[in-house]
Amino acid sequence: MIPNNFEYIRANSVQEALQLLSQKGDGARLLAGGHSLIPAMKLRLNAPETVIDISGIQDLASIHRDGGRLHIGALVTHRTVETSDEVKSSCPVLSEAAALIGDPLVRNRGTIGGSLAHCDPAADYPALTLCLDAEIEATGPSGSRTIAADDFFVGMFETALQPGEMITRVTFPVLTRGTGAAYEKFSHPASRFAVVGVAAMVTLDGSGNCSSVRVAITGAGPSVFRATKVEQALTGKAPDEQAISDATQDVADPADLMSDISASAEYRAHLCSVLSRRALQRAVQAARG
Amino acid sequence: MGHTIKVTVNGVTHEATVEPRMLLVQFLREVLMLTGTHIGCDTSQCGACTVLVDGVATKSCTMFAVQADGREITTIEGLAANGDLHPLQKAFWEEHGLQCGFCTPGVIISSYDFLKRNPNPTEEEIRHALEGNYCRCTGYQNIVKAVKKAAQSM
Numbered sequence: 085m086i087p088n089n090f091e092y093i094r095a096n097s098v099q100e101a102l103q104l105l106s107q108k109g110d111g112a113r114l115l116a117g118g119h120s121l122i123p124a125m126k127l128r129l130n131a132p133e134t135v136i137d138i139s140g141i142q143d144l145a146s147i148h149r150d151g152g153r154l155h156i157g158a159l160v161t162h163r164t165v166e167t168s169d170e171v172k173s174s175c176p177v178l179s180e181a182a183a184l185i186g187d188p189l190v191r192n193r194g195t196i197g198g199s200l201a202h203c204d205p206a207a208d209y210p211a212l213t214l215c216l217d218a219e220i221e222a223t224g225p226s227g228s229r230t231i232a233a234d235d236f237f238v239g240m241f242e243t244a245l246q247p248g249e250m251i252t253r254v255t256f257p258v259l260t261r262g263t264g265a266a267y268e269k270f271s272h273p274a275s276r277f278a279v280v281g282v283a284a285m286v287t288l289d290g291s292g293n294c295s296s297v298r299v300a301i302t303g304a305g306p307s308v309f310r311a312t313k314v315e316q317a318l319t320g321k322a323p324d325e326q327a328i329s330d331a332t333q334d335v336a337d338p339a340d341l342m343s344d345i346s347a348s349a350e351y352r353a354h355l356c357s358v359l360s361r362r363a364l365q366r367a368v369q370a371a372r373g
Numbered sequence: 374m375g376h377t378i379k380v381t382v383n384g385v386t387h388e389a390t391v392e393p394r395m396l397l398v399q400f401l402r403e404v405l406m407l408t409g410t411h412i413g414c415d416t417s418q419c420g421a422c423t424v425l426v427d428g429v430a431t432k433s434c435t436m437f438a439v440q441a442d443g444r445e446i447t448t449i450e451g452l453a454a455n456g457d458l459h460p461l462q463k464a465f466w467e468e469h470g471l472q473c474g475f476c477t478p479g480v481i482i483s484s485y486d487f488l489k490r491n492p493n494p495t496e497e498e499i500r501h502a503l504e505g506n507y508c509r510c511t512g513y514q515n516i517v518k519a520v521k522k523a524a525q526s527m
Contacts, residue, residue, distance in 0.1 A: 187504040187506075189506075
């Protein structure tokens, strides 16, 4: 399958990419790992007039920890997140989740910034980003701004990024003793997208009760969302097996979920409950260290 | 508008002018006539088109040829040295790791990248490593055996 013709320009810095974006306007798209954009172009679902290749911008390809925060450059590949010692020790759930994205060949090229900007309703990183209360750094002509994950995901393939902006990095919390997180995913057997994926993060107080609970679900609805009912039901409680089981009986209403050839909305609602329970159990275990 | 690119494929540097929309797999097959790299699904799933780009296994249907400018590509044609099959190729032959052979070049290239990172894999690790390569004939049993055998002889 052959995409529409387009103009190809390689940007060697963020500044250059931003200039090109403002010059070329709505017809321009950024190319990072290409594993969302190129398939869409081949199917002619996307036909940019200009493709700005940012994949060579080295500044965006590094991971570093700064105290309690883990900064991941927009061009860091899933493979690097999966295998990075820094990520494994600072925020292990991210490595575990990255290892479940697509397949090894996809992970060799796909990037965290690309996945978030594309905002596929069944992608994995949106659930992790929302659950872990991450921050997305967007850089535009007038500088950089930080977008909280709670404000970033707007809808299906829709984010809070403005025209002319690009994601430059994503910042996650370093998980310390007392906080644990886990990701549970039911993969589509062919595409490996999430039929449903649930990320959970739990912080325990001194007496072992939940002082904070965040649960984010991908694959189920038109966009990633937080399971606020579950979060509220567990906050302040001792997260024993019974409490988690009770809180995850009725996580999502099928009326809000997607139905397609892979799964009905009712089945997705069932998966939301089962996977939320499993993710919370593992998150609590991790929090107890 | 055409872009002039310089790409090293299996050790030989080629210069060519390509349209931006030409995929790397088309460039390999239709310009360089290296037809060992196959097009299967053409939707970034099946892995038949896998090649090494600067040593990293990549689906060449999901990369533009213009992006390969200045890079080193290895295809299935580049694995044998001096007429001797690569240990992976030999193991696939000996273990009968193929039936129709359509997926084989991609499977071998993926396995090559994998064994470089993990020279002593378990069977489970091999199966996970090949999640991006579909075989519709063999049920994977002999493919896994072949990769295991190759690991022992490499």
